[in-house]
Amino acid sequence: MLDLNALEKDKKSGLPPVHTWHPEFCGDMDLVVKANGDWIHDGDKIKRPKMVTLFSHILWYENGEYFLVTPVEKVRIQVEDAPFLVTKWRYIDTDKGQAIEFTTLTDDVVVLGEDCELWLAGEEHAERPYISMRYGMKAMLHRNVFYQLVEELVAVSTPQGNGMGLMSAEQAYLLIPDE
Known part of the structure; x- marks a missing residue:
């Protein structure tokens, strides 16, 4: 079993x-x-949010696999899609103007265009929205969050083309290319 006693928080990031x-x-x-x-641990959902958050803070991604890591142990776990799920968003003011701030189910907070990038992946007509997270991991946007963001789409021009997308921290994110 994983020894969690060895964990010491980084003072700056909380991680x-x-x-x-x-x-x-x-x-x-x-x-x-x-x-x-x-x-899900041993077939049962972990019902203590603080335990899930603790595990998410020691999550490591390496060579396409996920691990829980302490200073003395490294155990492999399975992730079906993305280890993080964005459940909230809001506009905030930054040095680069208005930006979109995302919050995950495990209380990670990132700013689009500063801490993370946004993209769609999957099969055509079944693409899912993701943002980048620490250590090369990703978070999927909850369906409700994505539907709310769709209402915020504006015309954008990016190196990938023109169309409808989002602006955050002076960066454009193309989500629906022009035909």
Whole structure:
């Protein structure tokens, strides 16, 4: 089992310095992050949000696999789609003007155009919206969040083309290209 006693929070970000830890691989853990944001351990949903948040803070992505990492242990877990789920958004004022701030189910907060990028992925007519997260991971936008953002679309011009998209921190994100 994972020893959580060794965790010490990074004072600036509130996140432990996972990127500085290099423990040996200890094996697999029966933990799955479902596409809907649920964390399932030994077949049961983890019902304590603080426990899920703690696990999300020690999540590491390496060579296409996900691990929970402490200074002394590294265990592999499974992730169905994205390990994070964006459940809230809002406009904020930044040094670069108005920006979109996203909050995940595990209380991570990132700003589009400053801390993260936005893209659509998947099959044509079934694309899903994602943002980039720490350590090369990604978060999927909850359907309600995406529908709310669709109401905010404006005309944009990007290196990928022109069409409808979002503006955040002086950056344009093309979501619906012109035909």
